[in-house]
Amino acid sequence: MLTEEEFVEASALHRRGWSISAIARHLGRDRKTIRAYLRGERRPGVRRRTVPDHFAPFEPYARERLAEDPHLWGSALYDEVVALGYPRSYVTFVRELRRRGLRPRCEACAVVKGRPTVEIAHPPGEEIQWDWLELPGAPWGGEAHLLVGTLSHSGTFRAVFAEGEDQAHLVGALDGVLRRLGGTARRWRVDRMATVCDRSTGRLLPSFAAVARYYGVSVxxxxxxxxxxxxxxxxRNHFLAQRFWRTLRAQTPQEAQSKLDRFSETIGDRRRRGGQSVAELAAAERLLPLPVLPYPATLEVERVVSAACLVSYEGNRYSVPPGLHGQRVSVRRRLGSEQIELVSAAGSVVASHRLAPAGAGALRRHAEHRVALEQVVLQSLTSGRPCRRKRNRPPGEAALAAAAALVGAESDVSVSLEAYARYAEASR
Known part of the structure; x- marks a missing residue:
């Protein structure tokens, strides 16, 4: 490979009339190399490849994916091309992305200014940080609400999807994160959530203070x-949004939660931090044990009763008495309890069921609900003979009169329909 300086020298000597052999002896290079550069077959500073280009077959896919989403992380795109058969390492992959200039420039982010930061020392097991992550465009509709908990010392995180961000759902998701981590840190750090504190003063709400006392932590x-x-x-929010959410394929929150748990335990815990993996740092965390049951907050969500008098909740279906289909009911559940209650719009409990595991696809229908629904369905069926759809039904007298009126309005020709009426009467 000739450098830019050597190529300039060779070009100048060639214009002066030097032969290829003389230039090669002068520069200490092979004649074929000099000839290839002078003919424009090779470029200075670019080394000829001696191994196959493994990236070339995947370049169109990478180019299209980055054109669709300029902020797609290289690690997420690498997972996709590996599934398609890319044989090289991640370092080689991102080097090819940079060398070929495949990532387009995002004008909206080009002028974002940074701000100074500083590392804060966190003893093991001392602090866990909480934050809601709102994720738009959920595959199951609407916006997904994800509560993320991160141990400040090791960077270990776990996250739980919730239907809302009210205090009951916050407590339920918070307990789910802590049980996935295997304990709680001594202090919880939160921003000014309206469900945690008075946003103007920063003082804890009495209802959330009771939750902190239950788990034995400071806030x-x-x-x-x-x-x-x-x-x-x-x-971690940024990591989850870019590395997990952008490429997620899931149809239900339960499926998304299962994939998120697997992602956190594998890819999340394999990250490197200060020369060690997150899993190794997490082993040094001294977490406090959790109570046997979650804090007894009461969750309540609205559902619409289906035509089969069933209510869907967390991937399972529960029955209500007939007569409520199409109406809105509330699903009420106390954390730690194995029972759920279905409450009508009037405030009365219309059914109570044993809670099925989330995402199990179970159908819980009481025997009395089944019997009552069968009676309603049977009574609604017609008792007479079904309509005979292949029977001959020519126009009747009313239709003939309407046809005569139309013909009389559009034409002066007088048409007698008596013969047609006789044929129609005979056919009956």
């Missing part, structure tokens, strides 16, 4: 406009 509320103070969870 630190971040000051206003200090998002960097909980930078560990903010970083």
């Amino acid at each position: 630190d509320v971040c000051a206003r406009y200090r998002a960097n103070r909980k930078g560990a969870v903010e970083s």
